[in-house]
Amino acid sequence: MRRDRRRNRPPLRKSLFGRLLAVSALVAACSVAATAWLAVQTTSGAIKQEQGQNLTADARIYNTLLGYAAGHPTWEGVDDTVRDLARQSGRRIALTTEQRRPLADSASRPAPPALPPQASAIVDPLSVDTALSRTVDRSGDAADRVDPRAVGPFRLPAAERKALQHAADRSAACLSRVGIAADVVTGPSGRPRMEIVGNDPDRVQNTRCTTEELDSPTATEQKALDALNQLADACLKRQDRPGVQLNLDLSWGDGSAPKPTVKTRAATPIPAPPPNLRTDKDDRATASCVDTARREQLSSYVASPALLFIGDEDGTTVPGFDLSPANTAKIAGAAALVLALTVGATMLAGSRLARPLHALTGAAQRMRDGEDSEPVLVTDDNEIGRLAAAFNDMADHRARLEAQRKDMVSDVAHELCTPLSNIRGWLEAAQDGLAEPDPAFIASLHTEAVQLQHIIDDLQDLAAADAGALRLHPERLPVEDVLAQVAAAHQAGAETSGVALSALPAADGTPSPVLWADPVRLRQAIGNLVSNAVRHTPPGGRVTVRAYDAGASADEARAGREVVIEVADTGSGISAEHLPHVFDRFWRAEKSRNRRTGGSGLGLAIVRKLVEAHGGSVSAASVEGQGSVFTLRLPADAADAPGPATAVDPADGSPTAADRA
Secondary structure (H helix, E strand, O other), X not given: OHHHHHHHOOOOOOOHHHHHHHHHHHHHHHHHHHHHHHHHHHHHHHHHHHHHHHHHHHHHHHHHHHHHHHHOOOOOOOHHHHHHHHHHHOOEEEXXXXXXXXXXXXXXXXXXXXXXXXXXXXXXXXOOOOOOOOOOOOOOOOOOOOOOOOOHHHOXXXXXXXXXXXXXXXXXXXXXXOOOXXXXXXXXXXXXXXXXXXXXHHHHHOOOOOOHHHHOOOHHHHXXXXXXXXXXXXXXXXXXXXXXXXXOOOOEEOOOOOOOXXXXXXXXXXXXXXXHHXXXXXXHHHHHHHHHHHHHHHOOOOOOOEEEEEEOOOOOOOOOOOOOHHHHHHHHHHHHHHHHHHHHHHHHHXXXXXXXXXXXXXXXXXXXXXXXXXXXXXXXXXXXXXXXHHHHHHHHHHHHHHHHHHHHHHHHHHHHHHHHHHHHHHHHHHHXXXXXXXXXXXXXXXXXHHHHHHHHHHHHHHHHHHOOOOEEOOEEEEHHHHHHHHHHHHHHHHHHOOOEEEEOOOOOOOOOOEEEEOHHHHHHHHHHHHHHHHHOOOOOOEEEEEEEEXXXXXXXXXXOOEEEEEEEEOOOOOOOOOHHHOOOOOOOOOOXXXXXXXXXXXXXXXXXXXXXXOOOXXXXXXXOOOEEEEEEEEEOOHHHOOOOOOEEOHHHOOOOHHHHO
């Protein structure tokens, strides 16, 4: 049987557990993917922004220190510059020699943190890092990596600088008079030059505003240029190449036509044409020697190369985040861990959710197969726990109904069997000649037939009431008349049993309650209660019947009131254990089914159905050994008559709802 129940379970893909697991896994996967994507995008954007800001700050720091190195032969006195840069950027800046001997460090603690193994850059004005330097001429040749601020012996003294400045101012004023705008710009060596606003250099050449003084080297510049020329010629001589004549702009040739120092500057700056050193591709050896000569000449005028370290204030650096294989593996591992935890938690919750459902399914299948179903264990007060509790209640109710059904079948068989057996016995006795068919014989058979018919009628009444087809023929009738008729009908039986039966009249001044009810069915209901009370009252006892309007007085409106009918006796009473079952079918306290005291067991059940058909209710109260009181509560007028479920037969002329209105 257990294997069959397992076979009846749905497959995992269709089960509640499987769907819950799939949905949870899908939600977890989507959540992890979305979170990872958002984190990567946000983090990457933030890191790129921070890296951009750091790169700008690093370039500024590098450019400042590079200018210091280009203008000083040593690093002495750079501490103040380093501290100013560190204070402005909020970062730690350290300079060391190439052998990592400290030159300057912005960390003011006695024992600053150790420097990282890799330097951020090398500060060398003779070998500029073009990725960090913002002063390098981007239009020039990448091979020319000497910082333009490293001028060395080309730096002009004050007298020569003043003379050139006066000449440049005169040329600018001259150009202004002819309608050409020009600016005087001073270079790192102190030599001024004019930049023309516009894009027409031929106009400048056609004027007489340029002077030979601005285009010719000064004494200081000529001396430095001669020294540079000697170094370049020595390099070329070692390569068996002829010497060259260098111009002021470091181009070479015969020097007969030096290039003017006038440049043009358009509204949108256009690059100046590169010097011959950078554009002559035919004589790379000459260019290499000139470059080597420049470095050799400037080496004594600039600071030696230094290692630059830029990091956080505590000395550490934050590594950048990228989707490298290691980072990808970390993200995948974290996602797999979250997914595994989600699936595990879902499996645990799903198993706890599905276990009581499987138990309910098994109990329902056992109930379907007619087996005794054990109660489903209720552990939690939630929806499933309440479903299990409701199922247990339903199973108990079904078990009670099944027991009542079996008892009813047995009781019906017993009740029908007794009169039929008596009739058959008398007839067989007459057939065998053992009994004479005299009037007494006929009376006995008639009594048994009447009893049999009574049982069948009761069963028919109950069946009609259950089906909602109980036929009622209501009419207006005083309750006292009904009680008097019932008392008169059962008076003889009560006197035979030695019981005093009386119908109490209404109180003085109180009108008799009036009902809208079927007189036959009402007398049947009250008669069943009276006969039941007489049967259970010992000789010398008393049975009283009375009716009153509940809470009504002579001056109060009667609409919506209830009429209460009570049948009280001084009999043996009913125990508290049996009292809730007195209106059940075929229920009797005497299990012996003694017909003298037990009856058929259907009378009180019929009373309840008849009263409910009239829109009322019935209840019982009893004290064992002292007597019982059965109470009927019925609507007092037509407004509270039964609803559409009660059928009224107009064939006999009884009034309809419209007639009553």
